[in-house]
Amino acid sequence: MVLDKFKKLAGQAKEKASPLAEQAKEKAGPLASQALHKAHEVGEHAMEKAAELTEKAAPHVAQGVDKAAESFDKATKHRFTDKVETVNEKVHDGLSAATKAAHDASRSTTESSAAATDSTVGAADSPFTATDSPMGAATPAPASPNEDETGPGTSLD
Numbered sequence: 001m002v003l004d005k006f007k008k009l010a011g012q013a014k015e016k017a018s019p020l021a022e023q024a025k026e027k028a029g030p031l032a033s034q035a036l037h038k039a040h041e042v043g044e045h046a047m048e049k050a051a052e053l054t055e056k057a058a059p060h061v062a063q064g065v066d067k068a069a070e071s072f073d074k075a076t077k078h079r080f081t082d083k084v085e086t087v088n089e090k091v092h093d094g095l096s097a098a099t100k101a102a103h104d105a106s107r108s109t110t111e112s113s114a115a116a117t118d119s120t121v122g123a124a125d126s127p128f129t130a131t132d133s134p135m136g137a138a139t140p141a142p143a144s145p146n147e148d149e150t151g152p153g154t155s156l157d
Helices: 002-075 081-118
Strands: 128-130 138-140
Touching: 002 081
Parallel strands: none
Antiparallel strands: 128 138
């Protein structure tokens, strides 16, 4: 008796929740795509600024490293000149590699964003589908129809 009443209430709740879940799915897809697109733009801008700042700072860092090496070498009365020069070269090599990496990362981000900007942002682009999971949580869509016989975005009911 109690179990029957519970089943009836659960069925009614499901009937009322299904249209709401569908509405949420319709609104969430485009919003998620827009958020992803905006996050990509912000990340791209940050990469460009990081590359610019790295390139601007590199000469100043190199100058500081040279002065520190010179001061250390002088303070030790040139007893470790060969080691100071070796360390100084390695620091300069690392600085050059970091500057090149920042520049390359900025360039590759800009190139990949040009391709991403060409595509349209919309619900069809969203990697999420509504499911019957608790609280109407979205889960990643299957990569291919073979993974889910009913196809992405369809109900199993």
